[in-house]
Amino acid sequence: MDHSGILKNISKHISLTKAECDHFISLLEFKKIPAKQLLLNAGEICKHSSYVISGCLRGYMVDKDGFEHVLNFAPQDWWIGDMQSMINQVPGNLNIEALFETEVLMLSKEHQENLYLKIPKFERFFRIITEKSLIAYQQRLMDNLSLTAHDRYLKFCSTYPTLINTIPQKQIAAYIGVTPEFLSKLKAKYLKEH
Amino acid sequence: MDHSGILKNISKHISLTKAECDHFISLLEFKKIPAKQLLLNAGEICKHSSYVISGCLRGYMVDKDGFEHVLNFAPQDWWIGDMQSMINQVPGNLNIEALFETEVLMLSKEHQENLYLKIPKFERFFRIITEKSLIAYQQRLMDNLSLTAHDRYLKFCSTYPTLINTIPQKQIAAYIGVTPEFLSKLKAKYLKEH
DNA sequence: TTAATTTCTTAATCTAGATTAAGAGTTTTT
DNA sequence: AAAAACTCTTAATCTAGATTAAGAAATTAA
Numbered sequence: 056m057d058h059s060g061i062l063k064n065i066s067k068h069i070s071l072t073k074a075e076c077d078h079f080i081s082l083l084e085f086k087k088i089p090a091k092q093l094l095l096n097a098g099e100i101c102k103h104s105s106y107v108i109s110g111c112l113r114g115y116m117v118d119k120d121g122f123e124h125v126l127n128f129a130p131q132d133w134w135i136g137d138m139q140s141m142i143n144q145v146p147g148n149l150n151i152e153a154l155f156e157t158e159v160l161m162l163s164k165e166h167q168e169n170l171y172l173k174i175p176k177f178e179r180f181f182r183i184i185t186e187k188s189l190i191a192y193q194q195r196l197m198d199n200l201s202l203t204a205h206d207r208y209l210k211f212c213s214t215y216p217t218l219i220n221t222i223p224q225k226q227i228a229a230y231i232g233v234t235p236e237f238l239s240k241l242k243a244k245y246l247k248e249h
Numbered sequence: 250m251d252h253s254g255i256l257k258n259i260s261k262h263i264s265l266t267k268a269e270c271d272h273f274i275s276l277l278e279f280k281k282i283p284a285k286q287l288l289l290n291a292g293e294i295c296k297h298s299s300y301v302i303s304g305c306l307r308g309y310m311v312d313k314d315g316f317e318h319v320l321n322f323a324p325q326d327w328w329i330g331d332m333q334s335m336i337n338q339v340p341g342n343l344n345i346e347a348l349f350e351t352e353v354l355m356l357s358k359e360h361q362e363n364l365y366l367k368i369p370k371f372e373r374f375f376r377i378i379t380e381k382s383l384i385a386y387q388q389r390l391m392d393n394l395s396l397t398a399h400d401r402y403l404k405f406c407s408t409y410p411t412l413i414n415t416i417p418q419k420q421i422a423a424y425i426g427v428t429p430e431f432l433s434k435l436k437a438k439y440l441k442e443h
Numbered sequence: 444t445t446a447a448t449t450t451c452t453t454a455a456t457c458t459a460g461a462t463t464a465a466g467a468g469t470t471t472t473t
Numbered sequence: 474a475a476a477a478a479c480t481c482t483t484a485a486t487c488t489a490g491a492t493t494a495a496g497a498a499a500t501t502a503a
Contacts, residue, residue: 118395126387139384148391175369182376189379190333192386193320197342199393200426201312204490223450232394237490239452398460417480431460433482 056085061106061160064132068183069176078174082166088112088153095151100144101137103161105129110157111218113226116148125230128154130217134184154222199232205241207231250279255300255354258326262377263370272368276360282306282347289345294338295331297355299323304351305412307420310342319424322348324411328378348416393426399435401425 058080065071071079084103088094094112095101105112112129114137126149129135140147141164162170171178198210211231212219218227224242225235233241252274259265265273278297282288288306289295299306306323308331320343323329334341335358356364365372392404405425406413412421418436419429427435 116391116395122395124391124394126391138380138387142380142384171373175372178369178372178376179365182372182379185376185379185383186332186336189383189386190336192383192390193332196386196390196393197310197318197320199390200318201310201316225450233489234491235451236453236492240454240490243452419480427459428461429481430462430483434460434484437482 057108058083058160060108060132064106065180069180071174071176075174075176079170079177082170083160083162086159086161088157088159090153090155090157093150093152094157094159095137095147095149097148097150098146099140101140101147101149101164103163104134104136104141104167105151105159105161106134107131108158108160111154111222112151112157112159113154113222114149114151115229117150123229124232125226128215128218128222128226128230130215154226204231204233204237205245207233208238208241251302252277252354254302254326258300259374263374265368265370269368269370273364273371276364277354277356280353280355282351282353284347284349284351287344287346288351288353289331289341289343291342291344292340293334295334295341295343295358297357298328298330298335298361299345299353299355300328301325302352302354305348305416306345306351306353307348307416308343308345309423311344317423318426319420322409322412322416322420322424324409348420398425398427398431399439402432402435 058076061083062071062076062080065079083106086094086105088110094105097117107129109131111131112135114126114129114135115123116126117123127135135151137147137149137151139145140149144164167177167181171181198207202210208227208231211227224238228235228238231238252270255277256265256270256274259273277300280288280299282304288299291311301323303325305325306329308320308323308329309317310320311317321329329345331341331343331345333339334343338358361371361375365375392401396404402421402425405421418432422429422432425432
């Protein structure tokens, strides 16, 4: 098992000794999720944060009319989980699905809490990535209130450049907040080259 | 100066000794902002997190057509700041304005960083409130993608019950993402009693 | 490989919410 | 207290994006 990716990800924000790295790695659980299979079901209590080694996950909710809305994508090197469910330890509304075969390293909430006590630098690490995530959601919310669907599509492309041609268009539509039909129309009209 | 409110707010998540409380309080700067005056201007680098003692602030952005979009309100007992600007120390897009005369306690980024080192429990405190904030923005984003303007108005009412009749309607419209005219129409049609 | 399923496109029609405009309240300024 | 400046409402018209429908492409399953 190659842990260099996750360690490099962490070293962007905190410095760990060899022993701390080893301890951290011992807490991780490897999992391979086949394409289209769920890593988390809405209704479950989320018990892990997951780091994507390869492949791609998407977190989505289903509204009362059965329409899916994509909260986030997690390609290689991103963390994902149902924060609402995990923090409050209540059943969540989020489904997390593999768009194709995906490998993850999972850190349980319990291990994460212990890690904060044993190696307080991890409290800093998760504070920092939570702050960065918060900033991204604040910006996306403002974008949803102020930009046209066309401009939101362009923003999607710059946020997730690796996904533009690898995931189904309807997933992009469910992320930017339009119907697949309308995104198709937009692309035909303005976005020939993407 | 009465610091009982902010200490009670902090004690919801971490326990401090008397000395730690005193140290923390010594770092805070009191400020009174007159109604309609800005605490932060877009274009400035945000240098403080502010805790509202009394009154109410709103954080908003102005889009390319001059329309305002409200990111958040901060009534009594809430924290506010331009996270994007503060964390990256770059000029921000957020204006923070007092809706009426408002009293705040401001913690500078510099003091906040030192506090993490001197009293690591504060790293935990800010991790926790950042997580809660993240969850709220994720939910609001999903609400914006899945709910009608009418349902978003009702959600606003439950999130900020104290503001329904105290702030201008147009500010609520700029928060839920509709024009003031449309909110007025909605209220006339469905929301007689609110 | 064929059939079945899923995804994408095009096009006609429809609607939630925007825009424009103008009058009525309300608050603030002088 | 009058004038100026906001804020709210109502109503007509307009539009970005939804809905419905149906065929074409592409994937997946058998």
